[in-house]
Amino acid sequence: MCGIAGIFHCGTIKPVDPARVERMTDALAHRGPDGSGVWTAPGVGLGHRRLSIIDIAGSPQPMQSAHSPATIVFNGEIYNYRELRKELGAGGATFRTDGDTEVILAAYARWGVDCLPRLHGMFAFALYDSDKRQLLLARDRLGVKPLFMAPLSDGSLAFASELKGLLAHPLLRREVDPLAVEDYLAWGYVPDHRSILSGVEKLPAGHYRLLRHDSPPAAPIRWWDISFAERRKGSVADLEAELLHHLREAVTSRLVSDVPLGAFLSGGVDSSSVVALMAEASREPVRTCSIGFDVAAHDETAYADEIARLFDTNHRKRTVSADQFDAIDDLAAMFDEPFADASALPTWRVCQLARETVTVALSGDGADEAFAGYRRQVFHAHEEQARRWIPGSVRRSLLGPLGAAYPKADWAPRPLRLKTTLLSLAGSGAEGYASALSTTPQDLRQSLYSADFARGIAGYRAEDRLVEVMQRAPARSGLDRAQYADLMFWLPGDILTKVDRTSMAVSLEAREPLLDHRLLEFAATLPESVRIRGRQGKWLLKKAMRRYLPEDILYRPKQGFVTPIAEWLCGPLAGEAQAIASSAALARTGWLDSRKVAGIAEAHIAGKSDHSRLLWQLIMLDRSLRKLGVAT
Structure with a gap:
């Protein structure tokens, strides 16, 4: 695992x-201390920081091919590199080395960009072909590894x-994109189609x-997508056996390492499943840790x-409490962009705990997206059934007004929040799921915006992009579309960003x-009846x-993995909640009505x-603005 950076003149x-x-790579030293x-x-520069995992002494980067005119900097792991x-x-x-980096160079020499579907793993890399005078930037299927890009005033593109x-880089402009603020307040993170800074882009997952030196930058090209449009046939027993095969293959392929390896263990189904299969495949006790x-x-x-x-692991654990709030500035610096998934703090802490004894840790992320494990997906599947039963005209004319009049019940469990359900049923499935996924509803966001900021975003609505993703999804049902959106929108922007930054920070x-993409492609074909019952x-x-x-697991x-932020902000951190309305950094932007923010905190x-x-979200936005030192 590593950090890469570079400059290319287009x-x-x-x-x-x-x-x-070198200054750009030095800023990424935490990603590669080794x-x-x-x-x-001429016209290109590539930089690399290395965290040695495989072929510790033999694969320094940037790496030049011995047999082709290519040079690469690579962040990630190719799990099938030995087979390739x-x-x-x-x-x-x-080959001169025993690592996976040189395998990518040889694969490119053989197949060109068509090598990408042959690579099983997580990666972001930059490969310069001096014969073609061309730079290839590539990102893995799901966006496990990130890659930021920005065109600069001297005609170059930095990444x-x-x-x-x-x-x-001294030529990067530090101006906030106001549309990214709307996105952030809707989702709690800045999704991959946007960046907090105007002009900065993220290479989309699977692109x-x-x-080239002789032409302007070309647009990204998709090289992988997942389809929910087919349905696998077979008995439940056959599907179960095939699933276990994919699970074992996914876990065992990720046990290759020349450094100590362990696992995160929350006690939930997903991390427990990973640990169980690791224990099955390992001769030594699995090293686990939890927060x-x-x-x-x-x-x-x-x-x-x-x-x-149960699995006789070498287990270690620690506790996160409200008195660790002073780490919030470290979190803001870690993510650069504002990031308000409150589980980032315990994720960082469990990464710190793991790093004390291992250099690689397996996680349970991805099962909820792949197999419909989120409560919102289950609710959505049932709402979609109701949409099929109740005519659209009835839903719009009856349920919409009824939902608007129904009292809010923020503190109630989701099934008892009838207002949310009625409003969701009144609209389309995509609109309803976008509402369920957003952290701050559109009407609440708009009520906080100043008149100038509202004019500046000119009616832009963050949910529209998610609705578009669901509408174009290769899918057969509303549940398919919801899972597709989770994999393509939520996962890279939130979950994978959280895990990448908090793990690489240590x-x-x-x-x-x-x-594992083979596991995901299998899961996408499963009948709905074996995803949700x-x-x-x-x-x-x-x-x-x-x-x-x-059974109890x-x-x-x-x-x-939810931090008790609600309880903390009512108790030991109530002062922080009250202070956000008058925060200097946030107040200077003029984006929000400070009186309304104060009212939100008091309520x-x-x-x-x-x-x-x-x-x-507002606390993290404020701290991020301080760290970025941006023009607003």
């Missing part, structure tokens, strides 16, 4: 200052694994981009302890076996894992409404 060839590339390098040629190495060797390729790498909370209702460490005992490589999500996965895991109510502290997610 439409011209100018010298690239190696010191400038080595660094810079390579330049054999295939390429049979065709005449020779880096994190925004801070671009911020080290590549070709840049608990000082609020008992959110603490799952007892379940993690149960799994650790120089830890996180691997996600449940995001009644109110039970991930039905087939849980059935398959019954041979490994106890498989079928207890889903809790999630939350008094227990009248649950505004914890919005308040946390």
Whole structure:
């Protein structure tokens, strides 16, 4: 796992200052503390920071091919590199190293950009072909590894694994994109189609981009997509057996490492499944770690302890409490862009704990997206049934007005929030799911905006992009479209960003076996009846894992890795909630009505409404603005 950065001149060839590339890579030193390098040629410069995982001594970067005119900087892991190495060797390729980086170079020499579908793993890389005078930028299927890009005033395009790498370039403009603020307040993160800074882009997941010296930058090209349009046939027993095969293959392929390896263990179905399959494949006890909370209702460490005992793992745990709020500035610096998924704090803490004994850790991320494990997906599937039963005219004329008049119940469990359900049913499935996924409703966002800011975004609405993703999804049902949106929109923007930044901040490589693309492509073809039954999500996965895991792990109510922010902001952090209305950094922007923000904070502290997610978003936005030092 590593950090990459570089500069490429499009439409011209100018010298690239190696010191400038080095400054960009130095900003990414946490991603690669074990080595660094810079390579330049006319019109191009590539930089690398290395975290040594495989072939520790033998694969320094930037790496030049011995047999082709290509040079690469690469961040990630190719899990099938040994199989590819054999295939390429049979065709005449020779290798100087034992790692996966050189395999990518040989694969490109053989197949060009068509090598990408052959790479199984997580990656972002930049490969310069000096014969074609062309730079290939590529990102893995799901966007596990990030890549930021920005055109600069001197005609070059700069790229880096994190925004801070671009911020080290003196020509990068630091102006906030107001549409990104609307996106952030809707989702709690800045999604991959936008960046907090105007002019900065993220290479989309499953895309590549070709840049040439003799032409302007070309648009990204999609090289992978997932389809929910087909349905696999077979008995439940056959599907279960095939699922177990894919699960074992996904986990065992990610156990290849020349450094100590372990796993995150929350005690939920997903991480417990990964640990169970690791234990099955390992001769030595699996090293596991977990994080608990000082609020008992959110603490799952007892379940993690149960799994650790069951599989005799080498287990370690710690507790996160409200007195760790002083780490918020570290979080803001870690993410660069504002990021308000409150589970980032415990994720960072569990990464710190893991890094004390291992360099690689497997996580359980991805199963909810792949197998319909989120409560919102289950609710959506049932709402879609209701939409089929109730004519659209009735839903719009009756349920819409009824939902508008129904009182809010923010503190009630989701099934008792009838207002939300009625309003969702009144609209389309895509609109309803966008509303369920957003953290701050559109009407609440708009009520906070100043008149100038509202004019500046000119009617832009963050939910429209998610609705568009669902409408164009290769899918057969509303549940398919919801899962597609989760994989293509929510996952790279929130979950994978969180895990990448928090793990790389402590120089830890996180691997996600449940995001193996073969497993996902299989899961996308499963009949809905084995994804959801009644109110039970991930039905087939849980059935398959019954041979490994106890009933209380498989079928207890889903809790999630949720920080008790609501309780903290009513109690020990109430002062922080009150202070956000007058925060200097946020107030200077003129984006929000400070009196309305103060009212939101007071209503939350008094227990009248649950505004914890919005308040946390505003706190993180304020801290990010301070760190970025941007023009607003």
